[in-house]
Amino acid sequence: xxxxxxxxxxxxxxxxxxxxxxxxxxxxxxxxxxxxxxxxxxxxxxxxxxxxxxxxxxxxxxxxxxxxxxxxxxxxxxxxxxxxxxxxxxxxxxxxxxxxxxxxxxxxxxxxxxxxxxxxxxxxxxxxxxxxxxxxxxxxxxxxxxxxxxxxxxxxxxxxxxxxxx
Amino acid sequence: xxxxxxxxxxxxxxxxxxxxxxxxxxxxxxxxxxxxxxxxxxxxxxxxxxxxxxxxxxxxxxxxxxxxxxxxxxxxxxxxxxxxxxxxxxxxxxxxxxxxxxxxxxxxxxxxxxxxxxxxxxxxxxxxxxxxxxxxxxxxxxxxxxxxxxxxxxxxxxxxxxxxxxxxxxxxxxxxxxxxxxxxxxxxxxxxxxxxxxxxxxxxxxxxxxxxxxxxxxxxxxxxxxxxxxxxxxxxxxxxxxx
Numbered sequence: 001x002x003x004x005x006x007x008x009x010x011x012x013x014x015x016x017x018x019x020x021x022x023x024x025x026x027x028x029x030x031x032x033x034x035x036x037x038x039x040x041x042x043x044x045x046x047x048x049x050x051x052x053x054x055x056x057x058x059x060x061x062x063x064x065x066x067x068x069x070x071x072x073x074x075x076x077x078x079x080x081x082x083x084x085x086x087x088x089x090x091x092x093x094x095x096x097x098x099x100x101x102x103x104x105x106x107x108x109x110x111x112x113x114x115x116x117x118x119x120x121x122x123x124x125x126x127x128x129x130x131x132x133x134x135x136x137x138x139x140x141x142x143x144x145x146x147x148x149x150x151x152x153x154x155x156x157x158x159x160x161x162x163x164x165x166x
Numbered sequence: 167x168x169x170x171x172x173x174x175x176x177x178x179x180x181x182x183x184x185x186x187x188x189x190x191x192x193x194x195x196x197x198x199x200x201x202x203x204x205x206x207x208x209x210x211x212x213x214x215x216x217x218x219x220x221x222x223x224x225x226x227x228x229x230x231x232x233x234x235x236x237x238x239x240x241x242x243x244x245x246x247x248x249x250x251x252x253x254x255x256x257x258x259x260x261x262x263x264x265x266x267x268x269x270x271x272x273x274x275x276x277x278x279x280x281x282x283x284x285x286x287x288x289x290x291x292x293x294x295x296x297x298x299x300x301x302x303x304x305x306x307x308x309x310x311x312x313x314x315x316x317x318x319x320x321x322x323x324x325x326x327x328x329x330x331x332x333x334x335x336x337x338x339x340x341x342x343x344x345x346x347x348x349x350x351x352x353x354x355x356x357x358x359x360x361x362x363x364x365x366x367x368x369x370x371x372x373x374x375x376x377x378x379x380x381x382x383x384x385x386x387x388x389x390x391x392x393x394x395x396x397x398x399x400x401x402x403x404x405x406x407x408x409x
Contacts, residue, residue: 024255024305026307030305030306031304031306031307031308033308057311062310075308075310075311077311077314078304078306078311078314079314110302110304110317110364111364112364112365112366113305114366115253115255115256115366115368116254116255117255117305118254118255118256118302118303118304118305119255119302119303119304119305120306121304121306
């Protein structure tokens with residue numbers, strides 16, 4: 001009988017692997033952002049850095065700033081099937097700044113992550129019109145020359161989804 | 167923290183019961199003792215009362231045991247639960263039935279005609295249930311857009327099941343003739359768990375909240391009635407004489 005008790009004690013000890021699962025870990029892959037890479041239009045295999053790029057949602061005042069990057073991450077709206085951004089190149093210089101509008105069209109899917117994180121959204125870019133490029137009301141020409149969709153399934157941030165040539 | 171303290175508590179309970187056990191050894195002369203055998207049936211008072219004060223919970227658990235030998239009892243619990251869990255990011259309802267069968271081993275040496283139990287036991291548990299996802303929040307590390315409103319779902323996942331083992335530690339005390347009050351704590355370990363697509367069994371009737379690593383805890387607070395079936399005179403124990 002002592003052996004039984006000992007055995008049960010050991011068994012119960014093996015259960016004691018308590019883990020915290022109340023806080024969503026920052027390393028958990030949740031809703032991915034849209035990953036955009038910039039390439040040189042004259043040399044389409046070479047990455048090119050954007051200078052003082054300001055990105056803001058049309059109608060919004062908060063700005064995402066990129067001083068000198070060839071790869072940027074933009075969040076997509078998780079409660080609408082489109083997100084429209086204005087991308088302003090050389091935003092710090094009023095004489096040469098240039099704004100182009102980019103609207104991304106997609107469908108959304110909710111994927112279960114965990115108790116602490118809840119669900120995440122993954123996106124699929126619309127197969128026919130994944131994006132719409134627009135000019136501002138005062139035309140100053142497009143700075144974005146060409147856009148290609150590399151991956152239309154936006155599920156992780158580990159891959160590039162859109163390539164922009166300028 | 168909450169489960170750590172639960173764990174500590176149960177360990178303390180085990181240790182305490184050893185103390186009690188050790189003390190009883192000293193009994194010198196044992197009068198012929200009548201052992202009663204029979205069936206004990208009852209219900210979990212905690213689940214019953216919680217159903218009244220917690221609007222997100224409805225549950226009942228019937229308990230029963232049958233005395234096989236002097237110390238071994240065949241034990242079982244049968245229950246039904248309907249619980250809505252409201253977490254920070256998820257709101258879901260779990261409905262289902264469970265059964266647990268196993269044994270209890272009484273290691274409490276009763277004095278005279280007392281019929282109490284301090285026991286340790288094991289159970290095999292099985293549950294069939296459904297989950298309904300009421301609403302959820304989308305997790306987004308970007309704070310550029312205001313947080314998306316809570317998504318109302320209502321999606322239902324039927325035909326789910328789980329199986330597990332439990333280690334039970336508890337006491338049962340006869341408070342009135344044939345009326346017992348009992349308390350037990352349980353530690354659960356999942357064996358199999360049929361999860362829904364694109365959701366998880368975060369609560370399982372009988373098993374309770376699931377944690378990472380298939381670990382669970384539970385307890386019950388029971389009142390039961392002992393139905394005596396037959397009696398035996400325990401074979402006169404040899405009095406341990408040191409000399």
